[in-house]
Amino acid sequence: MQIASLTVDQVRDGLRARRFSAVELAREALRFAEEQNPATNAYLHFSPERALSAAARVDEKIARGEDAGPLAGVPVAVKDVIVTKGVRTTCGSKLLAEYVPPYDATAVIRLEEAGGVILGKTNCDEFAMGSSNENSAFGPVRNPLAPDRVPGGSSGGSAAAVAQGTAVLALGSDTGGSIRQPASFCGVVGVTPTYGRVSRYGLTAFASSLDHIGPLARSVRDAAVLLGVIAGRDPADATSSGAPVPDYTDSLDGSVKGLKLGLPREYLRDLTSETGDLIAAGVATLRKLGCEVRDISLPATDYAVACYYIIATAEASSNMARYDGVRYTFRSASSGTLSEMYRNTRGEGFGAECKRRIMLGTYVLSAGYYDAYYLKAQKVRALIARDFARAFEEVDAIVAPVSPFPAFKLGEKIDDPLAMYLSDIYTITGDLAGIPCMSVPCGKTAAGLPVGLQILTRHFDEPNMFRLADAFERARAN
Amino acid sequence: MKISEEQVRYVADLANLSLSETEVHKFQADLNEILGHIERLSEIDTTDVEPMAQVLYDAEENATWRADCERPPLGTQAALANAPQAGDGYFKVPKVIER
Numbered sequence: 001m002q003i004a005s006l007t008v009d010q011v012r013d014g015l016r017a018r019r020f021s022a023v024e025l026a027r028e029a030l031r032f033a034e035e036q037n038p039a040t041n042a043y044l045h046f047s048p049e050r051a052l053s054a055a056a057r058v059d060e061k062i063a064r065g066e067d068a069g070p071l072a073g074v075p076v077a078v079k080d081v082i083v084t085k086g087v088r089t090t091c092g093s094k095l096l097a098e099y100v101p102p103y104d105a106t107a108v109i110r111l112e113e114a115g116g117v118i119l120g121k122t123n124c125d126e127f128a129m130g131s132s133n134e135n136s137a138f139g140p141v142r143n144p145l146a147p148d149r150v151p152g153g154s155s156g157g158s159a160a161a162v163a164q165g166t167a168v169l170a171l172g173s174d175t176g177g178s179i180r181q182p183a184s185f186c187g188v189v190g191v192t193p194t195y196g197r198v199s200r201y202g203l204t205a206f207a208s209s210l211d212h213i214g215p216l217a218r219s220v221r222d223a224a225v226l227l228g229v230i231a232g233r234d235p236a237d238a239t240s241s242g243a244p245v246p247d248y249t250d251s252l253d254g255s256v257k258g259l260k261l262g263l264p265r266e267y268l269r270d271l272t273s274e275t276g277d278l279i280a281a282g283v284a285t286l287r288k289l290g291c292e293v294r295d296i297s298l299p300a301t302d303y304a305v306a307c308y309y310i311i312a313t314a315e316a317s318s319n320m321a322r323y324d325g326v327r328y329t330f331r332s333a334s335s336g337t338l339s340e341m342y343r344n345t346r347g348e349g350f351g352a353e354c355k356r357r358i359m360l361g362t363y364v365l366s367a368g369y370y371d372a373y374y375l376k377a378q379k380v381r382a383l384i385a386r387d388f389a390r391a392f393e394e395v396d397a398i399v400a401p402v403s404p405f406p407a408f409k410l411g412e413k414i415d416d417p418l419a420m421y422l423s424d425i426y427t428i429t430g431d432l433a434g435i436p437c438m439s440v441p442c443g444k445t446a447a448g449l450p451v452g453l454q455i456l457t458r459h460f461d462e463p464n465m466f467r468l469a470d471a472f473e474r475a476r477a478n
Numbered sequence: 479m480k481i482s483e484e485q486v487r488y489v490a491d492l493a494n495l496s497l498s499e500t501e502v503h504k505f506q507a508d509l510n511e512i513l514g515h516i517e518r519l520s521e522i523d524t525t526d527v528e529p530m531a532q533v534l535y536d537a538e539e540n541a542t543w544r545a546d547c548e549r550p551p552l553g554t555q556a557a558l559a560n561a562p563q564a565g566d567g568y569f570k571v572p573k574v575i576e577r
Contacts, residue, residue, distance in 0.1 A: 196534055
């Protein structure tokens with residue numbers, strides 16, 4: 001058994017053939033992950049008790065001859081912004097360093113009901129705010145393919161764990177690219193489903209009109225299986241959609257001939273030359289598969305970063321208000337009065353990036369500025385969504401880069417917040433429009449740094465997104 | 479400069495955030511740079527554009543209602559388990575009213 005390259009299918013076959021039990025696999029996966037973790041800091045903490053009891057339930061079901069579920073025995077990592085009952089959930093923040101949630105996120109419940117085995121919780125930018133994982137209170141994550149470089153963010157730990165082989169699958173969260181960009185930087189598959197496709201109950205809120213939970217995996221098939229497990233209506237999340245969940249693996253049929261793809265010219269202007277060459281080669285591969293690729297324009301793209309950093313920070317400033325020193329573990333020692341308690345708890349507890357976003361969000365919502373900033377941004381958001389809707393009248397999917405450049409060096413951009421924000425340009429648009437989008441590996445630079453190809457489709461058209469990504473993945477493997 | 483040092487302090491006050499002197503100056507510079515970029519939104523014409531307040535519009539008005547029935551609550555003990563200070567079944571905070 002090659003633990004670092006296991007797939008969902010291999011786990012199922014191994015259990016079925018009795019080559020290993022789920023408990024044996026969980027023990028070995030935990031041992032391997034704990035041994036390898038110091039190289040990346042991908043996991044913040046492990047949950048061996050929970051993992052072994054989940055694995056034991058899988059073994060019992062198999063012994064009784066029952067169906068143990070589509071993820072039976074599969075080792076999974078969960079981003080530490082997603083709550084787990086009885087297992088510490090820090091959100092990468094000093095404020096929640098000791099927080100032990102009293103309930104499970106819906107995605108976590110569904111994952112375990114499907115037989116998944118949660119090994120532990122993965123590192124991330126504090127409250128998922130960041131593009132490099134350098135904003136974690138518990139130290140940065142190193143890119144497993146290039147230890148002096150970032151894994152991307154904010155789901156950097158989840159992407160690194162999957163790339164390093166210390167988990168078969170991972171849950172991440174995406175508000176402005178936090179699944180796709182680290183997937184691209186670490187050379188794995190990362191999926192941001194349609195807004196509302198996966199319940200956010202138990203996902204610590206950052207920007208509620210933009211937050212998504214989604215899968216990271218080493219193959220399109222594994223990502224499709226995981227999405228199928230966690231998707232669907234949840235009464236605990238009023239924004240979750242009741243649209244039926246298809247079997248996403250049915251769409252991995254290779255029939256992409258004749259699909260019309262749009263290549264947005266606004267997404268090709270600021271790429272490094274190697275990223276540009278790899279994306280061009282990827283597009284050529286899609287043409288060879290029989291797809292019809294045409295140039296399209298998404299003219300509101302130039303305003304996306306400005307729009308996003310108003311809406312996301314405004315919502316964040318509201319969502320972060322709950323960390324006041326009353327309910328969630330951390331309270332400043334300097335809490336003489338109620339007001340001092342609030343101010344000092346937040347001043348000492350939040351890291352620099354969270355403070356910056358709370359400040360910006362509070363400013364754009366403050367008296368006299370609402371129309372100029374928040375209302376204007378909501379209108380621009382409508383234009384960005386309209387761009388996509390118009391494009392999808394002509395094409396079935398849009399293909400684009402995920403990031404203008406591959407993984408950058410640790411420390412390279414941390415002192416320049418605007419440059420960091422601008423690097424999110426190609427991923428934030430999908431979140432603003434609420435459409436499904438994903439990153440699929442598209443090759444490596446001469447220095448061995450992975451580059452991801454982004455695929456975006458219409459609302460709830462995950463099947464065509466997976467169909468195209470799977471065909472592309474197979475074409476590249478041949 | 480769009481934002482003065484005084485405004486930075488005012489916004490920090492609104493956000494209940496204590497900032498060091500160094501942070502006040504750093505955030506003043508950062509916010510000015512970011513707001514400078516954000517200014518470009520004035521270039522794009524949004525006349526007659528409805529603000530996008532909902533991501534998906536197709537749901538019926540009552541599509542997200544749940545059945546109005548009893549459910550077991552979390553319970554005081556579990557709810558208070560993460561409190562920095564609790565007692566007698568309540569969250570405790572510094573005194574706000576002098577007796």
